[in-house]
Amino acid sequence: MQKKEQRRAPHVFAALLASLSLPAHAQPQAASDAAHAAPETVLPTVEVLGGSVGNSYHRSEVSGAKTDLPLRELPQAVRVMGRETLQDLGASRLDQTFAYVGGVSAQNNFGGLWDNLSIRGLAGDPNLGMPMLLNGFTANRGYNAPRDTANIERIEFLKGPSAALYGASEPGGTVNVVTRKPLWKAAHAVEAYAGSHDFYRTALDTGGPLGERVAYRLNLALEDRGGFRDHVDTRRSLIAPAITWKLAPATRLDYAAEILRHRTPLDRGVVAVGNRLGAVPRERFLGEPSDGDVRVENQTHQLILEHALNAAWLGRMGISYKNGTLEGYSTEPQPALQPDQRTLRRQRRYRDFESDDIGVQAELLGRLSAGGLEHEVLAGFEAWRLDLNQRMLRANPSGSAPYAIDIFNPVYGQPRPALLPSTDTAEDQENLAFYLQDTVHLGEKWRLLGGLRFDRNEQTVLNRRTGTRTRQSPNATSPRVGVSYLATPRWTLFANAGKSFRPNSGADAAGGAFDPESGTATEVGAKWEDAVRSLGASLALFNITKRNVLTSDPFNTGFSIAAGEVRSRGFDLDVSGQLSANWRLSASLAYIEAEVKRDNLLEVGARLLNVPKLSGSLLLMYEDALAGGGRYGIGGGLAYSGRRLGEARTRAQAGSGEDAFELPSHTTARLAAYWRITPALRLSLDVDNLFDRTWYASSYQRTWVTPGAPRTVVLGLQAKF
Template identity: 70%
Template structure:
């Protein structure tokens, strides 16, 4: 009932705003812009639009997440676009498969394999929500969300630096915007089948085309069964993603994008370290309990976007997003440390029943003005959302009498399982109302200036259903941003920007008072280069970021927190993407990150942040040509490198005692990719990941929750177009 009421209210709002937008439609003539669908575009032929791409581009010129038509080379911000071609060359079926190939991205705790999580420029997102993620410009990480599938993904935009001036609550290191596939006006269809190591099987369908002169559709479907090198761990998932485009008038368009995803897998916290050593416990060892079965995550998303052009200078957009999520199931999870014998691991049993409803409404007005020698692109917008987030957890903690333990060297499964008792039962409601402005100015031939600001009013209410206690807070935030670019010639750009961000802290202090929100500020300088044909580009950026009001341990009240911590990250990231020649395309990245704790009541001051390597980098290269019979082929590969990382937060007491830090070792992982286009309609592909079967560890939360990287995996695929 709550869902029906919230969705009905949101739909009423979009209908009212939409009617206002449409009033001038009959009296206006329009000229096409970047965001409008015209009859000319509708008649353009579609080439390599479904299935895996051939001879596509790694390099992009624009990003919808920036909310400006300014080309990326001229934008005073570091932005990295991962194209569909890159995803295809990586054989990426989840966005997690591609994240290592972008500069400044570091893997974080993935909640036992139940979500995607990275840090951008050394700063991770909310521990309860995962990485800062947008889906077509709407929040994509509120609530619980399964790892994202790539079946309906057109590209991934990495918006580095603060995004709060456009999107509100966020991390100052950057934000990821996932852009989904849109309907096309020429019929195209593909079906793909894959089989690989560890009983991996996947089938995918991509079909698109017109349903008439004014309506086009797209449908992406994928079904996957994935075994694992991990004992007793396998995954099943299915995704259905429909999309529609309706040209209501020559100047008005309505787009719908939907997604329904089910993901089922056991919660797998990984392996344990013996002291500070990794490798004593086999990488295949599962330390949960097979009898727990799967955790099931159900996600569904529905988005509507109504765009209207009043004339060549003014346009508007109204968007509505509804996102529903649920997570339910039992798990058995390791305690923070082994027993003194260094082989006995006590475990905790949990039952989770989480649910979330997230409704967002956006309205924007875009104008293009000329004031003397200065051209302005103006954006004025408002956003409001409501999130209902219910968490119910039952938990059984181990005791000396009932240790619920396992021998990590000789595990015996099937022992009697403790019955978990009520632990958490909360209902959280978040509401937000925001207004934002952005002005992108072209100051003659050589200068670009961008300024923006957003005002947020955030209302949060958390009800403890077990005690009846309610905590409320209503913080406000002003998030400005300014940036400037200098274009000395058509190939080079020098840029600088600075901005602020904020993120509300969840929970309450020992006195049942809400925490002040986190506040961040960041500055960036850099250079961009693009070749004359605009097929190859590079970005180099230097940055410094600081965050305050990070939650830290309360020195007076044990078990509680206060908002008094500070962290800092400074470094460099470099990205190079595009076509080196007619036959070669390249994707390369390199990052240096110095991220540390500046002030904390528990953690070591000056200590590194969890899972952040000082250096990481990647290379992906593909070569394409044709055989003498005219059939095409491609072969390539690449590698990713990560330096050693802190694997468990180091306390002041441990540092004072001289205890060595627990670190994850550095690693280099290579991959191979190849294809043979047997005919214009049939393609055979081969993907080999971790080519040399390296044992490596991607992230850690504590010594008993260490995530292991995949061993060598081989996937053979067949793609057919019809």
């Protein structure tokens, strides 16, 4: 890798640690109570180490909304997925959860090098992926490996616009990952897994007090995944320490870190012959094995200070720093097969990318009475800086040496074409924001939530090859308002509306920065929760419009302009929780019409990539005690996805009568079972794609189609000590 001139952020981080500390995820009253509690109860969460929290899929709290309102009273659709669901799904990675959340679908994952999803039909930046949060801090600006679940306590899918709280985001929703917290009672667990396609994984979860005022948590994971794709192996490791220090009865300092290393070949998947998938087996790799691995590495550090000013008010300060690198060679297919429908031309690339992201937050939360009404007030400040460095060399051969491969009879090891300079840019973004949120209790039946955020963004893009430097200062004001009506003790009706924005990365043909995307979303729905808060459901109808979407420049081939407009509307349903003492359920259903409304190149009315009109899931588990002692559980799941557009459809294709390229619908089944031999020893079995169906997870174009895994069996052993 080239020497990094921009790697100064660790020094900035160290300096800021000396003067700062905060935020973002504990609820005000809970944090206040914890701050005054004895050391052994300083954390508001209670966790069974190495396994589940409780025995239900349903959660009544959501920290990403930054309000004390219970989930049933919040005027927003949210799906919270805890350790129980992750365990029953056998999910070691975040993307294994997407199919079990209403309105969420997988998107192009950059050849297996990052997580990418759409919520309610809308995906994120094509160069960086979907915005996500980690403990309330923006977590995936820059380059990020697929997230491991070893240190995840729960995943909050916050549907609808979140810009009024978090700034740059998608109007369809965002994801807040909440990590596992230190333990005040010593406990330790180790897990080992082995499965199909040379899959091996070990994980350690350990925690306990280091004194009366200090506690720790450490999660480790090592994974070696052979995979079902020829020549595509994956190795990854995670180190995630966390420390809590009770500085005083009303003051607490939390530190959490993640060091994630991910190594795998960049794999664009299989190709379609014409519009037909299946001609090429799902195992076939069409790159070059000699390219080796692409290496993605992340280091994340968060430091949060909370201080209870009194019984009603809480202050938080915090800092987050994240470094990401992506480096390696790849061989990637061109957009179409040659006329013989078997020769695939390819290009070779070398990427050397790095990102440094540092952010600071400060918040004041409290309760007050005004005008005879109860208010829960949040006032916050945020500043962040992102440095993106992209250097890419590329060879795009043609003529007598096209660097092609026969998709039916591949021969590897061809002479490598010479790489030439292609991209060499440095992009800096600086943002300063202020935000307010007020949650008002309008008597016993009504809740009103209003929020407003102002962002001032400075974006500079330097093209090192040409010396061109461009600047812009896109400011944004993001309002949100929502109302809930508690119709009965179990039923809630709600509605909300909000705006969003997100800067577009990259540059146009003239080297200028793009105008930021802007979005508007409305939502109405209903929620239900049983009397003991162990089972809940949420149904929402939505309508979203997004403008300044990047689209092809009609006058400059290979470049983009911010001129497109898309719309998504439909409904999503989530049901989760405990049906009885023995049965627990997670179910989802979504219908989405996501389409192009304006574009220079694409067909107006065409659907958006990888978004099925109809999708749904069901996960059902049964548990009981064994006559001779111990406990067992058995269950399974189904995930359905309808047909999806697999390649952007142009006006020219539509005018010629050419059929759109689509991914077929699919249903996959899974089986899950466990035997708790003793309270400290557990044996598990997971079978994914039980009936070994051929299916396709996502696509970017007909020569970049990601096939889903065949039947996969994983046997696990979990021990506590």
